[in-house]
Amino acid sequence: MKSMTPGCSVPGLRERKKAQTREAIIAAALELFERKGYDATTIEEIAEAADVSPRTFFRYFDSKVDVVMAPKDDSDDEFGNRLSDRPPEEGPVEATRQVIRTTLAAVIAEDPAFVRQMRVMLCTPSLQATAREHFNEHHDDMAADFAERMGIAKDDLRAHVVASVVGNTIWTVVSRWLAENSPPETLLEMIDEACNLLSNGIDQPVQP
Numbered sequence: 001m002k003s004m005t006p007g008c009s010v011p012g013l014r015e016r017k018k019a020q021t022r023e024a025i026i027a028a029a030l031e032l033f034e035r036k037g038y039d040a041t042t043i044e045e046i047a048e049a050a051d052v053s054p055r056t057f058f059r060y061f062d063s064k065v066d067v068v069m070a071p072k073d074d075s076d077d078e079f080g081n082r083l084s085d086r087p088p089e090e091g092p093v094e095a096t097r098q099v100i101r102t103t104l105a106a107v108i109a110e111d112p113a114f115v116r117q118m119r120v121m122l123c124t125p126s127l128q129a130t131a132r133e134h135f136n137e138h139h140d141d142m143a144a145d146f147a148e149r150m151g152i153a154k155d156d157l158r159a160h161v162v163a164s165v166v167g168n169t170i171w172t173v174v175s176r177w178l179a180e181n182s183p184p185e186t187l188l189e190m191i192d193e194a195c196n197l198l199s200n201g202i203d204q205p206v207q208p
Helices: 004-036 043-051 053-058 066-067 079-084 092-110 113-123 127-148 158-182 185-200
Strands: none
Touching: 004 043, 004 066, 004 113, 043 053, 043 066, 053 079, 066 113, 066 127, 079 127, 092 113, 092 127, 092 158, 092 185, 113 127, 113 158, 113 185, 127 158, 158 185
């Protein structure tokens, strides 16, 4: 029985070491991106700063882009489910507000690197298009959910227009928050303010 104990603990230790290495690479990369700039930083420099080889870097990330867009969990994949789980009586704006607030509050509290990753993405011209594309991946999920909340067909133009308006509003808020270098709690306040501006017009029953 004793001989089985070390074997049982090895996977847990191995996973912890892998997580530590991954976090070390992200931390080293972000420090270099902030000091030198994303475009001027090489993978070799990141590896050296993290005290790993370039080969080890590529075991964890395919490129520099993956470092600044590295999720810690499956929150992105769960966005559509979280939105559909909101009470049906909530309008599109309110449902999105609650999901965004809950998700961001949890990520900001649990992952100190998250804000730094977002700032690098949105403040680096060569990454802005990629960041926007990643941000817009939820458009179809939002439009489908909004259509149901609005009582219209999923392919109705109105659902997609509302999804675009809400999505662009959140993008604008996050971009401005990062540009102002405001504290995390300010982001949630700004999201509330922006959603309040939208709610009166969008979260009303759709007229035939």
